[in-house]
Structure formats: C-alpha cells, structure tokens
Amino acid sequence: MRILGIESSCDETALALVTKTGKAFVIEKHVLASQIKTHARYGGIVPEVAAREHAEKIFDLLSEIPVPRDGQDIDAIAVTIGPGLVPALRVGVELAKCLAWAWHKPLVSVNHLEGHIYSVWDPACSTIPRFPALCLLVSGGHTELVFMKDHGVYQSIGMTRDDAAGEAFDKVAKLLGLSYPGGPEISRLAKEGDPNAIVFPRPMIDSSDFDFSFSGLKTAVKNYLSKYPTAPVADIAASFQQAVIETLVVKTVRAVHTYKPVSVILTGGVSANAPLREMLRSQILSPDSNRSFHVPELSLTGDNAVMIAIAGAVRFQNGHTADPLTLEAKPNLPL
Ligand code: KG4
Ligand code: ZN
Numbered sequence: 001m002r003i004l005g006i007e008s009s010c011d012e013t014a015l016a017l018v019t020k021t022g023k024a025f026v027i028e029k030h031v032l033a034s035q036i037k038t039h040a041r042y043g044g045i046v047p048e049v050a051a052r053e054h055a056e057k058i059f060d061l062l063s064e065i066p067v068p069r070d071g072q073d074i075d076a077i078a079v080t081i082g083p084g085l086v087p088a089l090r091v092g093v094e095l096a097k098c099l100a101w102a103w104h105k106p107l108v109s110v111n112h113l114e115g116h117i118y119s120v121w122d123p124a125c126s127t128i129p130r131f132p133a134l135c136l137l138v139s140g141g142h143t144e145l146v147f148m149k150d151h152g153v154y155q156s157i158g159m160t161r162d163d164a165a166g167e168a169f170d171k172v173a174k175l176l177g178l179s180y181p182g183g184p185e186i187s188r189l190a191k192e193g194d195p196n197a198i199v200f201p202r203p204m205i206d207s208s209d210f211d212f213s214f215s216g217l218k219t220a221v222k223n224y225l226s227k228y229p230t231a232p233v234a235d236i237a238a239s240f241q242q243a244v245i246e247t248l249v250v251k252t253v254r255a256v257h258t259y260k261p262v263s264v265i266l267t268g269g270v271s272a273n274a275p276l277r278e279m280l281r282s283q284i285l286s287p288d289s290n291r292s293f294h295v296p297e298l299s300l301t302g303d304n305a306v307m308i309a310i311a312g313a314v315r316f317q318n319g320h321t322a323d324p325l326t327l328e329a330k331p332n333l334p335l
Contacts, residue, residue: 002074005309008054008092009084011035014305033057040180051087071103078312081109082333089329100324108312109322116267119296119307129263139268140166154335158210168214186237193234195242265294272301
C-alpha cells in the first residue's frame, strides 16, 4: 500500500510518500518547508501568514513527490484535518480533496495528534509499540496523556488546563529574550546552566488526576525575572526546563502505575528535548518490567507528513475514508 501524506496544520508544509508492506513502513520521499524564519519575526505564528506561505510552497513540494501526474500508483491520500489553524489546515485539506477527486483515489482524514503518536511507527524506530500503550503527547498546542488500547482507540486521561508544555517553553523563551520557537533555544541554553539553581513550582504535581497546568510556572519565571533582573539566564532556563520535565515525568509514571501499559510513547515537538527523553526513559524502563519505551526519530518530532501518511495508512486499512467533496478542516478536533 502506497500513501501520500499531507500536513499543513501549523507552520510546516509537508508531503510524504510512504509504503506499507506487511507491518513495516518505508519512507519513499519526505519533503518539508518550514516557516520558522517567517514567524520568528513576529515572535509566534500568524495564521494568515502561515496559510499564504503554505499555498505558495505546497505545489513545489508536490512536484518533488515521485508520483505520475494521474496519481495511478498510489492507493490513498491522507491529510491532517485538525486540530490546528483553520486557514493553514485548509490549504492541505483542499489540495488533498482535489487530488483525491481528480485521481479517483480514496481520501483519508487524519487527526494531527494521532499523527504525532504514529511518528513512532516510523521505520527508523527499531521496535513498534504493543498495546495497550500510554502516550505522552507534548507539543506547542497540546499536552495530553492518552491511553491507547489498540489502533485508533484513544482514551484521553489527562491534559493541560491552560498552556501546553511547548507553549510554556515558547513564552518563557520570549521572557528571556530568546527567539521563536523557544523549546530548542531554552534546551540549548539549559546545558550551560544549573537545573537546581532556582526552585520553580512543579504545577499540580500532587493532584490525584493526570492533568497539567503550565501558565503559573511561566508567571513564576516572570516574577523571578522582575525580582532578579541580573540572574544568570542559563540557570533560569535550566531550572525552568527541570520543572517542566519533572512535572511531565512524575505524572506519566503515575499514569503508568494506574493504567499498566506495556508500551510508553513520548511524542510531539517537545519530545525532541533530550533531558525529557532521558528522564522518562530511565523511569519507564525499570529492570523488573517488560515495558517498552518509544520516541520518534529527531527529524520526526516536529510536524511532518510521514506521521500523517502512517496514521492515514492505518486508518485506511481499518476502513476509514472521507468524502472529497465535503471534507472540512476541523480546528478543534479532539483525539
Ligand atoms: O509538534 P510541534 O512541532 O508543533 C505542534 O503541533 O505544536 O511542536 C512545537 C513545539 C514548540 O512549542 C517548540 O518550542 C517545542 O515543540 N520544542 C521543544 C524542543 N524542540 C521543539 N521544546 C522543548 N525542548 C526542545 N528541544
Ligand atoms: Zn504538531
């Protein structure tokens, strides 16, 4: 089975051609145009600007995908329909609808968050997760713990009540005068700082649920900065990062004890954070358990179309197809 994946939910325009043989996926082609430089100027993503840039880039990217003009050697087209920025999503969705209609090929809608989860089915990951799996999904727009009993069967067991973890990284980076996106900047700077220099709050760490809250932590950094304007920035970055990571890890480990998954998946843009990967891995892979731990290859932690093609292939095999005349972008689509 050969799937064309299309992603345009935020600030990356991406297309991928993925084949599935048996249980294995092979990436034939993956192309991506990042808008980070454009949005860095504004310190965050401007939806209309994102949509314009998607529209400018998407046909060039399509021409790099090795499919004949009539699309006859592909089996289905998978596209992100949400969650995301509506003007941005529409660019990918409308292209997918046109191709499906013109090529007479099945169209498959994919939830962006489901896409992030399936990024660990990428062939570069040595083992694929078994079920039930627990997923910690941490991106710029979402922070969620998801219990996954089988392909396509999701139970959200906790989420952020305010800012997403990536959003907290981005906002704190702005307070520290770092550029957008803040996550990579803070983690780079944190390497030179002391994670125990400042004790920032670990929000909701003692609550009995699996929810998160990061906006108070951002305010704590802001208050600290106004009290100690000359404090070493690297120490603030490292201490903030430590607070986020510890909060995420403590809650995830608690969820593992409650839900007893056989696999744990860490995914989304923030899963690129090396100390987060290391701390969660060391807590999950205790010697007395046979749990497996899965993280995406670094190039697939951010938004990409490989994960959309893989999730689309699984959905297509489970019989999910969409109508190319009526499919719409759904900005608030839950998992
Ligand atoms: O999944 P993603 O590419 O886009 C969304 O779907 O939101 O996630 C982007 C987020 C941004 O907030 C970015 O700052 C964060 O992931 N991020 C990181 C790191 N790399 C990217 N956060 C912490 N540490 C990193 N190394
Ligand atoms: Zn994403």
